[in-house]
Amino acid sequence: MxxxxxxxxxxxxxxxxxxxxxxxxxxxxxxxxxxxxxxxxxxxxxxxxxxxxxxxxxxxxxxxxxxxxxxxxxxxxxxxxxxxxxxxxxxxxxxxxxxxxxxxxxxxxxxxxxxxxxxxxxxxxxxxxxxxxxxxxxxxxxxxxxxxxxxxxxxxxxxxxxxxxxxxxxxxxxxxxxxxxxxxxxxxxxxxxxxxxxxxxxxxxxxxxxxxxxxxxxxxxxxxxxxxxxxxxxxxxxxxxxxxxxxxxxxxxxxxxxxxxxxxxxxxxxxxxxxxxxxxxxxxxxxxxxxxxxxxxxxxxxxxxxxxxxxxxxxxxxxxxxxxxxxxxxxxxxxxxxxxxxxxxxxxxxxxxxxxxxxxxxxxxxxxxxxxxxxxxxxxxxxxxxxxxxxxxxxxxxxxxxxxxxxxxxxxxxxxxxxxxxxxxxxxxxxxxxxxxxxxxDSWHTEHSVMLESREEGSTVLGTDWADAGIDAGNFDRQMSTKSSSMNQRYLTETLTEDLTIQGSVRVDFTAALESGDAPDFGGSNVNGADKLSALLGTASGRMDDVKTTVLLVDLAEQAFDSFQTVDDARNVVNTEVVRKGGIPNGGGLPAFDEIAFEPVHETYKVITRAYLDLCNPASGYAPETAAEWISLTKGEAHDYHVYLNTQRYTVKAGHRLAVVIGTEDPVNCLLHKNYEICIQDESVRAELPVTAAVTGTMDLKK
Missing domain, CATH: 3.40.50.1820 (Alpha/Beta hydrolase fold, catalytic domain)
Structure with a gap:
């Protein structure tokens, strides 16, 4: 020694x-x-x-x-x-x-x-x-x-x-x-x-x-x-x-x-x-x-x-x-x-x-x-x-x-x-x-929440025709966020008068029914080239499955603003830049690393958080085991749904608006591209946002 x-x-x-x-x-x-x-x-x-x-x-x-x-x-x-x-x-x-x-x-x-x-x-x-x-x-x-x-x-x-x-x-x-x-x-x-x-x-x-x-x-x-x-x-x-x-x-x-x-x-x-x-x-x-x-x-x-x-x-x-x-x-x-x-x-x-x-x-x-x-x-x-x-x-x-x-x-x-x-x-x-x-x-969970409630009457029918809606894997977030289409409906707040910080899991409620489609598989096509076994997922069980609804919460502004978001089709990459060469010392004779920062994206929208729901699982909630109960949808028969978006901490600046976006398929996460329509009861759309400070009143949502 x-x-x-x-x-x-x-x-x-x-x-x-x-x-x-x-x-x-x-x-x-x-x-x-x-x-x-x-x-x-x-x-x-x-x-x-x-x-x-x-x-x-x-x-x-x-x-x-x-x-x-x-x-x-x-x-x-x-x-x-x-x-x-x-x-x-x-x-x-x-x-x-x-x-x-x-x-x-x-x-x-x-x-x-x-x-x-x-x-x-x-x-x-x-x-x-x-x-x-x-x-x-x-x-x-x-x-x-x-x-x-x-x-x-x-x-x-x-x-x-x-x-x-x-x-x-x-x-x-x-x-x-x-x-x-x-x-x-x-x-x-x-x-x-x-x-x-x-x-x-x-x-x-x-x-x-x-x-x-x-x-x-x-x-x-x-x-x-x-x-x-x-x-x-x-x-x-x-x-x-x-x-x-x-x-x-x-x-x-x-x-x-x-x-x-x-x-x-x-x-x-x-x-x-x-x-x-x-x-x-x-x-x-x-x-x-x-x-x-x-x-x-x-x-x-x-x-x-x-x-x-x-x-x-x-x-x-x-x-x-x-x-x-x-x-x-x-x-x-x-x-x-x-x-x-x-x-x-x-x-x-x-x-x-x-x-x-x-x-x-x-x-x-x-x-x-x-x-x-x-x-x-x-x-x-x-x-x-x-x-x-x-x-x-x-x-x-x-x-x-x-x-x-x-x-x-x-x-x-x-x-x-x-x-x-x-x-x-x-x-x-x-x-x-x-x-x-x-x-x-002090804690992740907050004591305050803000309610967003739709003031619209009537209903909205959404389908799954990607070409008609003008969407693909590369532009999905932009198209869903910035306009309504045959595949999505935006429900928007008025302009915020003060900053609002969301912290936790947003819940979106709505009532919907299957409008049309050939059950149980809805003519699904393997558009993303998955292998035969994977493509059987959702149909091999013999039941109706994955009648998908996509829900987004979006930050919108009239003028482009800086935000951090993924820039690739697979939603994996947030760009970075080196701000200081050798700015991360390791000591002990080890080489230093470069210090980086995230490159913001300058856009009029930012998807704050998202989630997916199968209309065949109306009893599903936050806990995974709640998705064990499923039903076969009957055309025109409405059900109440509660969608829990992925948890997030995000500050929406004064002068911006929030949009609750309800759509059907997301091409990025789509095994079988199906042909169906769903009907959303507009007046049923609500969202509960956990926030870091008490905010007075309920915000209205309008198309």
Whole structure:
């Protein structure tokens, strides 16, 4: 042990300081396990289940990085764990693959067999972390991704270098059914999150792991202080919440970024499709993440079993259509029966159209109900993390570095550092009016609301003729916002005389009936080229399904104004610009990142929030399980509907107007383009807007 490797974490001003050396771990040339100040190695954590049916409990690979000092026993390190099914490789040919297998027939797959639980292994010996690291080679964690045009696996390898030089350990795992791991990637299931909970348990000292996939020699996390934080974006922001609700010991805090709280609500909304049509089957994502297909250790029997599973997974979802089904979707609703024992700092972009903003609200509410500490950090970006090491850029959070905020948070919860982490605002939101301003609130839910009520009489008939309405995927928001057409009706307020800040989930009520159309499938055509199996979603169940209504809340002005919104057809991109080269320092000799800002769009409209509803689900509401009840529509028979738009914080400026827009199909999220008409009773249209301050009176809505 020398002066470079006997260091311990140093905390100043409530944060861990960059006192550890860094060595890149990507190549054998630069990485020498005997001298590297950051050591790296893989372990194989034993789970409880035998998903691959070989009579032994499956092992899940985890990749560990930590300062050598911790591996040598100089101190006990806390762990930052990213559970990310993509990191071991992906199958980027998902669209083509779905079409390749759409005509294949498989025997029924016994889904219950995945939970067989044989006796655990008995170790034949033991090896220390330092011994594991000494024999490790970068090819274990940095190798060509055969399923993604040989892009490199563990592409997030450098995402946490900031924390490594400050004394944290960093752990990755792709979970079941990925390269290096056994089992099957079963998106949204209890089994999926179980694998990641097992990694947390190993770090906490409660579970065995082995040095290799043969499962003979045990290795303990002998460097760990037992405290774990989980973080990551998207799928990697979903699994922290999924694990946290189990109450797994050792998990002290989570920082989910753009994560999913409920898989049904991710793909569907109140009985209607809300996601990209080609990816509506959960089996698509399961296949995308199944890097086991490119694992040299995978047998033909393994791959055949996975293919059989994917087919059964598809068939089970087809029977649900777009409606909620407890057997299929229940395990993926992590908000129910939660046993939370940790804190959370939840991060989400208010212009995220991939993982809807409703997901962060569901997470937040679950923590509040459990009485656990929870904070919200909300920005004006899309599906992104405030700091992106892969692009070497990031933006400031109320004048602070994002990683410094997390550093303070992790130092408090993982190293018991007394700082002001828990004193940060409960809600911190980047303003949509001025991105340099960050607004604060004590709670996400407000005590005030504004009612918008239609003063129109009569009715409006809306159809689904895209050409007649002059809409397509690229102009949908503009056309729906700026004029009424044969596909949409706008109900507008008068000009606002003072600023109005909306915060929470807007509810829109209306009464509607099916006007015309050939039930039950309404002549649906596969306009977006989805595979045959996906195209059956909504019809294979044999019932009327996804008679879609799209509802928007829009900010309108006579003159163009600046707003933050997506600029691409898929609604994924908010443009950014570099405002300061090297403006995001990382310390510890690591390169600085560029500071960026969001580029505003100069338009006369901005879609504040949106939602979808199937007219066949009049009983549906906010909770996903309410979409389990469905009806077959009868022409002319009206029903009352209550649509919950995705949660939002947005300030409408004085001089602007609000528009409640009710339409039919959205070409961006349309699996089958159908021919039908619906009739809206104009006088029934109402909207309840949660707002941050009391506003007197009710606002009228007029066409």
């Amino acid at each position: 020398n002066d470079k490797t006997c260091r311990k974490p140093v905390f100043e001003n409530g944060m861990a300081q960059p006192v550890f050396g860094f060595t890149d771990g990507k190549t054998g040339t630069d990485y020498d396990p005997e001298t590297s100040e950051i050591v790296r190695y893989s372990v194989y954590v034993e789970t409880d289940y035998d998903m691959n049916g070989d009579g032994q409990r499956d092992l899940v690979k985890a990749f560990v990085q930590l300062p050598r000092s911790a591996a040598e026993g100089g101190y006990r390190a806390a762990s930052i764990f990213e559970a990310r099914p993509y990191c071991a490789g992906v199958n980027a040919d998902g669209y083509d693959h779905m079409k390749e297998v759409e005509n294949d027939e498989y025997p029924p797959f016994d889904m219950d067999s995945l939970k067989n639980s044989p006796a655990p292994r008995v170790p034949e010996g033991e090896m220390t972390a330092l011994e594991c690291a000494a024999k490790a080679d970068p090819s274990e964690w940095y190798y060509p991704d055969e399923g993604n045009d040989n892009a490199m696996c563990y592409e997030v390898l450098d995402n946490y270098n900031y924390y490594l030089v400050r004394g944290f350990a960093v752990v990755f795992s792709a979970g079941y059914g990925t390269r290096g791991s056994e089992g099957i990637e079963y998106t949204g299931s209890d089994l999926e999150r179980h694998a990641f909970c097992c990694v947390v348990e190993w770090l906490h000292g409660d579970r065995k792991a082995y040095t290799g996939p043969d499962g003979r020699i045990e290795t303990k996390a002998d460097w760990s202080n037992g405290n774990v934080a989980m973080t990551g974006r998207s799928y990697a922001g979903t699994m922290p919440f999924a694990a946290a609700v189990t109450g797994v010991p050792g998990l002290k805090t989570i920082v989910p970024v753009a994560g999913i709280a409920d898989w049904y609500s991710f793909l569907n909304q109140q009985g209607a499709q809300r996601y990209w049509p080609q990816e509506m089957l959960m089996s698509f994502l399961a296949y995308f993440c199944s890097s086991k297909y490119h694992d040299p250790e995978a047998t033909e029997a393994d791959l055949k079993r996975i293919a059989h599973f994917h087919q059964q997974f598809s068939m089970d979802q087809l029977q649900c259509g777009f409606d909620y089904d407890e057997k299929f979707w229940g395990e993926g609703n992590y908000t129910r029966n939660a046993d939370l024992k940790c804190s959370a700092l939840i991060v989400h972009g208010l212009n995220d159209e991939n993982v809807s903003t409703k997901q962060f609200e569901m997470m937040y509410d679950t923590f509040v109900q459990a009485g656990q500490t929870v904070k919200l950090l909300l920005h004006q970006g899309p599906h992104m993390t405030p700091t992106n090491p892969q692009k070497n850029q990031g933006f400031l959070i109320d004048g602070m570095l994002y990683d410094d905020i997390l550093n303070r948070w992790f130092s408090h919860y993982l190293y018991d550092v007394e700082n002001d982490a828990e004193e940060m605002p409960n809600v911190l939101v980047q303003s949509n009016v001025d991105q340099q301003v960050w607004e604060k609130a």
